[in-house]
Amino acid sequence: MLNHDDQFVSHFDASKKSNLAEFVSRNIREVVVYRYALFNFVNTNLSSRYRRSTLGFLWSLLNPLFTMIIMAVVFSSLYKLPFSQFSLYLFSGLLPWNLITSSMVGGSMSIILAEGYLKKIYIPKIIFPLVTLGVEVTNFLFSLVSLFVLALFFGAKFGWSLLLLPVALLLLSLFLFGIIMTLSIMTVFFRDLSHILQIGLLGLFYLTPIIYPISMLSERLLGFIKFNPFYSFITLFHIIVYESKPPGSIEWLVCAGLATASMLLGTVVFQLYEKEVIYRL
Amino acid sequence: MSAFIELDQVSVKFRIYHNPNPSLKDAVVNWFTGNKKLNDYRDFFALHEIALKINPGDRVGLIGLNGAGKSTLLKTISGIYKPHQGKISIKGRITPLMELGAGFDPEQTGRKNIYLNGALLGFSPDEMKVKELEISEFSELNDFLDLPVKYYSSGMYGRLAFSIAAVTDPEILMIDEVFATGDGHFVEKSTQRIQQMVEKSSILVVVSHNIDQIRRLCNRIIFLDHGNVIADGGPEMVIEQYQQKLASIK
Numbered sequence A: 001m002l003n004h005d006d007q008f009v010s011h012f013d014a015s016k017k018s019n020l021a022e023f024v025s026r027n028i029r030e031v032v033v034y035r036y037a038l039f040n041f042v043n044t045n046l047s048s049r050y051r052r053s054t055l056g057f058l059w060s061l062l063n064p065l066f067t068m069i070i071m072a073v074v075f076s077s078l079y080k081l082p083f084s085q086f087s088l089y090l091f092s093g094l095l096p097w098n099l100i101t102s103s104m105v106g107g108s109m110s111i112i113l114a115e116g117y118l119k120k121i122y123i124p125k126i127i128f129p130l131v132t133l134g135v136e137v138t139n140f141l142f143s144l145v146s147l148f149v150l151a152l153f154f155g156a157k158f159g160w161s162l163l164l165l166p167v168a169l170l171l172l173s174l175f176l177f178g179i180i181m182t183l184s185i186m187t188v189f190f191r192d193l194s195h196i197l198q199i200g201l202l203g204l205f206y207l208t209p210i211i212y213p214i215s216m217l218s219e220r221l222l223g224f225i226k227f228n229p230f231y232s233f234i235t236l237f238h239i240i241v242y243e244s245k246p247p248g249s250i251e252w253l254v255c256a257g258l259a260t261a262s263m264l265l266g267t268v269v270f271q272l273y274e275k276e277v278i279y280r281l
Numbered sequence B: 001m002s003a004f005i006e007l008d009q010v011s012v013k014f015r016i017y018h019n020p021n022p023s024l025k026d027a028v029v030n031w032f033t034g035n036k037k038l039n040d041y042r043d044f045f046a047l048h049e050i051a052l053k054i055n056p057g058d059r060v061g062l063i064g065l066n067g068a069g070k071s072t073l074l075k076t077i078s079g080i081y082k083p084h085q086g087k088i089s090i091k092g093r094i095t096p097l098m099e100l101g102a103g104f105d106p107e108q109t110g111r112k113n114i115y116l117n118g119a120l121l122g123f124s125p126d127e128m129k130v131k132e133l134e135i136s137e138f139s140e141l142n143d144f145l146d147l148p149v150k151y152y153s154s155g156m157y158g159r160l161a162f163s164i165a166a167v168t169d170p171e172i173l174m175i176d177e178v179f180a181t182g183d184g185h186f187v188e189k190s191t192q193r194i195q196q197m198v199e200k201s202s203i204l205v206v207v208s209h210n211i212d213q214i215r216r217l218c219n220r221i222i223f224l225d226h227g228n229v230i231a232d233g234g235p236e237m238v239i240e241q242y243q244q245k246l247a248s249i250k
Helices: A018-031 A035-050 A057-080 A084-114 A128-155 A160-187 A193-206 A221-223 A229-243 A249-280 B026-033 B068-077 B111-118 B125-139 B142-146 B154-166 B186-201 B211-215 B235-250
Strands: A008-015 B002-016 B041-054 B058-065 B085-093 B094-097 B172-176 B203-207 B220-225 B228-232
Touching: A018 A035, A018 A249, A035 A128, A035 B111, A057 A084, A057 A128, A057 A160, A084 A128, A084 A160, A084 A193, A084 A229, A160 A193, A160 A229, A160 A249, A193 B111, A229 A249, A249 B002, B002 B068, B041 B068, B041 B085, B041 B228, B058 B068, B058 B142, B058 B211, B058 B235, B068 B085, B068 B125, B068 B172, B068 B203, B094 B154, B111 B125, B111 B142, B111 B154, B125 B142, B125 B154, B154 B186, B172 B186, B186 B211, B203 B211, B220 B235
Parallel strands: B058 B203, B058 B220, B094 B172, B172 B203
Antiparallel strands: A008 B085, B002 B041, B002 B085, B220 B228
């Protein structure tokens, strides 16, 4: 409970330029104060997603499972690869990819769709990109369960490397949060951004080795594809889940670097334009 | 409790854009064609260099014509609008009775919305659990609380929204013309409740076009016009000025 009196003291001075450290500490403080609202939004969002179906919550497990099985059947026969082996490869890449696309598309709309709240009551804007990330990461965890069920079914071995999965997920989440912060603000100024984003993501999907094995690519194409930042994250998941071994330090460093850069970008964009957003909604 | 609100030369600018729905496509096209119209806008001051100090015990009524900046001032105090100029300092928990049901999710039940709305006001689920019964009794919704809010009549909707706001103990109470929802019986009940809340609160800021109501609730009136404070003081003096203004436009 907000018993501290200081939590209800606020100062705002338009002539003072807020610096990055101040901005970050204020936002962290506000997220703590509004944490119940955050949990509530994530909760209602998740429950309304599955409420209308009889199987309800089970759909969150079955839907990705069936989608992936169909894709695995199609592509393993196309490439003439053993189904059980290819399906694990496909799933370990497709699940994080789904997290990437749904959180980017959802996140880009998060502030615009919150107009009803933002214009009527004070609520820190950072909450809404966070809600998107929270919802999508929870969804990812659900579908991870179905991935493991499937892996067990095909007799895949669970290695110690799986213990590194939370670290990979954390890095990916940070990377995505930076991007979502940037997108959520940009969409307010460019309303067609989310359409462009969906097309762009479709292109990137084929530029990331998910539905084809990396060995199918020529050396030259591979060099090109490595510039795709999503490649590094998908590779991280491939190594941990599919190859079942710990990623090397280069892989970790690249992803950590990308996550840091993205968080920095998102924070700067948010700091610069956060106050302007309400006047453009 | 020493709640206060202090505004120092606060200005809020609104921009009317030539193109209210900017798109990346337009931006790119205009960049190539050198068309600058996209970014055309007109500034106007919704609030212009407002300096105010509201002290504990103040019951402030904001009056003025439509578009004078009354609601903008309320929203600026509650932090929705960040001013382009000036300083704001506030101490005390703000309870807004602005747009009833602002934080409602129509798909969720009334009971769930109690928690959601409470969370937006900064209350934990445990605290709301304590208040739930009181809200249920005051709103007289009882079994309807387990129905999604979208099936509510507008009277029921308003009753629930008011009841949630009514069980919080406000230090700074902000009211934007939200009285009187529901049937006659509930209107009477909520009017009484507002009176109680006003008495308990340290500071009241209320926007209303209803002069009788303002007279009843307030001990200080601020008359706004085009974002400027025209008069600030005791009720009778300011109300007279306001009525002269009203008469002059007729």
